[in-house]
Amino acid sequence: MSSAGTLHVVGAGLAGLAAAVAAAKAGQRVVVHEAAGHAGGRCRSFMDERLGRVIDNGSHLVLGANRTALAYARATGGIEAMEAAQPAFPFIDLASAKSWTVTPSRPPAGIGEILRALGLPWTGKSETVGSRLGHTASFTRFWLPMCEAIMNTAPHEASARMFTWTMRKALLGGAPALTPWIFPGGLSAALVAPALATLSLFGAEIHFRRRLKAVNSQALSFDDTEVALGAADRVILALPPWVLAPLLPGTIPDMPTRPIVNAHFRCAQPIDLPHGSHFLGLVNASGHWLFTRGDVLSVTVSAAGSLVDLDNDSIAERLWEEIRRALNLPPIPPPPYRIMKEKRATLAHDNQTTASRPGPVTGIEGIFLAGDWIASPWPCTIEAAISSGLSAARLALSRPGLTF
Ligand SMILES: Cc1cc2nc3c(=O)[nH]c(=O)nc-3n(C[C@H](O)[C@H](O)[C@H](O)COP(=O)(O)OP(=O)(O)OC[C@H]3O[C@@H](n4cnc5c(N)ncnc54)[C@H](O)[C@@H]3O)c2cc1C
Structure with missing residues (x-):
């Protein structure tokens, strides 16, 4: 790409921000266009007036194995607002009240199960996490919560190939790969505000509040502005598939999604989780992962199809009751809460949808795609979004070695 041209990035989620940061740092003229009044997309923080606290749309976790995400955070300085926690994953089973912690030296299962989870022997294209690991002794206590957290898809439909790939990245990298990186000041302070700066x-x-309405090789049409494209200009559309499908008719496959529900409770005082951990896995519960940040307790429900249509009061009551039991709290009603329903949180990571994820090149010259849903061995995650943004910038600028 000629340095005289402009790189237009449409969408300021993490994929768009990553593409823009890599290109701008390389000296490229960059213009970002975002429909919302803020950046971050599905990974953002906001001040919740009811709770009087900055909360995230949903609790997020990055592992040390997510190297591109960490490289982005280092390049923008956002890493300063992240914290590397101990590589220890505490769980409690609400059915038996037993608790345990998985660490690099205390593996989750016997060697036979771990080899199966790593993809050995060979994993078939049509295998699911359920068919591969559903009958193992540690399924309910480890593989099921991991599948729901990583794939946001129930094990009976989640792609075993994708799951075993992420397990290889996490479990074979030792403590550094398993180190959970958390966001004590919220997602935006680490992944969004430093990128904008x-x-x-x-x-x-x-440009915020600029919604793309149409695109072709000559122009980008927004609600009330048209941006003409010169021969040296390039475009990265860092938009979700359901937004792109009508903009690029006939090119985006139908891609089913899965919801995530988060409940944030503002407690009367800060509540510590067992062993000083920042999070706790819940087994045999509707809620999956409990996170603490000061006096806010947040619980994440992945693959939340059965919960998402319930009313907020019912969701809060059900999840609070589980939190109370997990943490042995007195029988008090739910404190003030906020329920966040992300109906299209990620793609469904079944084998068919996974195989249909398209690459970053479109049929229109100079126009590329980015987003967590673009073909990748990673499921739709921060790592997938940021890697796809970097890859799209490399293609658009014809600079295969571009880094942050
Ligand atoms: C509740 C929840 C919990 C999650 N937990 C984790 C986790 O623990 N770990 C992890 O790694 N990942 C997690 N994820 C996934 C992660 O958040 C996403 O993979 C990532 O944020 C996707 O980024 P993106 O840039 O691809 O897409 P998006 O964030 O969707 O960005 C797209 C952007 O485009 C904008 N846009 C849309 N239409 C237009 C238009 N017409 N014109 C201009 N702009 C437009 C949107 O406003 C948005 O800013 C979670 C997701 C959710 C929802």
């Missing part, structure tokens, strides 16, 4: 430092323009 970096873009501004490197002279990139960012």
